[in-house]
Amino acid sequence: MGAERADEAAGEWAEVAPDAAQRLVGAAVEAFAERGYHATTTRDIAGRAGMSPAALYIHYKTKEELLYRISVTGHERALKIMAAAAGAEGTAADRLRCAVRAFASWHAERHTTARIIQYELKALSEEHYAEIADLRRKTDRLLREIIQDGADAGEFTVRDVPGTTLAVLSLCVDVARWFTADGKRTPDQVGELYADLVLGMVGARRP
Amino acid sequence: MGAERADEAAGEWAEVAPDAAQRLVGAAVEAFAERGYHATTTRDIAGRAGMSPAALYIHYKTKEELLYRISVTGHERALKIMAAAAGAEGTAADRLRCAVRAFASWHAERHTTARIIQYELKALSEEHYAEIADLRRKTDRLLREIIQDGADAGEFTVRDVPGTTLAVLSLCVDVARWFTADGKRTPDQVGELYADLVLGMVGARRP
């Protein structure tokens, strides 16, 4: 059962090779999301992947490296989603709706990965944290530019652009904390609801 | 230095007696918020409080009990804040503004305590968790009633009352994650900004 769920989680990590490394990262995502990084043991990760504890160290140098790989991949995906929305055609309102819908629903759909990348930052080494912080700043900047565009064009009514950006990002990120697959909302529904709420926040809700 | 900051944090826990127990809970809040529950050692807590590791066990049965005490106290404070706003005079918009302003600014002002009570729930024992979950449901219900009242009265435009309640609560809670005392916003400013954004979310922003 544990192994099956690990395989399922590994679907997100299909490009990781070899197979054993992929199973390990899938198992780590599952375990870190469930218990937290510090409460997860290397024995638990290896066990979920169907291997002995020592096997982990053939593919990853340390437990922290596993967290780092998960964190980089996750942040790159999140950044890509934001970049796609920011680079789309249309009004600022269109782009904001698209960005929030995609960003929030990703945090629901991939809530295990998202939980790790958002709430285990302090467990990263200093060098790794610096690298991740850079990706986070880029994501923030893309969203801020959309909101700034809307404010400049008179589409939005925003008193504090950086503050509003922070709030919108915060709202989407926190989806990873409360979302569960067995809840009554699908990821798409969360994205749709959140897009609507955010357009209200910037004073641009369609009638 | 460590001891001084522990004393400062203990100001929030002034009613805890005797003095040693108060210093310990202050030290625990500081340490849990900084490193997380699982990454904090009992030796670290005792050290910050200026005591030997064994002294902790005279005042608290386990490390988890310390977390539980912090969690109960914190949740009771948060509930009290929400209850005060919900029971106030005025329109639903007035009460919502008041609730969000107080709730968000509390999560900023007391971001160390808030971080623990919001992000370390899984470290609680099953019985303790059940108790805390009850307090959380009560807080949620109070906010939902404000939003429902506004929707019923036609003050708000809300398509999904439980979903919007969840989003508002989530937005306020997440303040504890990103807020730092050395940032450019004071807790009051965060409360003011957030109240404004939330009134936009429910389609009731003042002109």
Place this chain on the structure above:
DNA sequence: TCCAGGACTGAGCAAGCGCTTAGGGCTGTG
């Protein structure tokens, strides 16, 4: 058939963990 090389395991090390215990030094009361 042989053997090189990568994947993997069983056993276990040093360090650190939560927590316990035996005992010492205060303080207030008689």
Place this chain on the structure above:
DNA sequence: CACAGCCCTAAGCGCTTGCTCAGTCCTGGA
């Protein structure tokens, strides 16, 4: 002064942790 009761420490127990290492198995080219 005697001493009970509380608060606290030094020492350390039993266990788990992240990680290592010697050696086994398997695969594929010569």
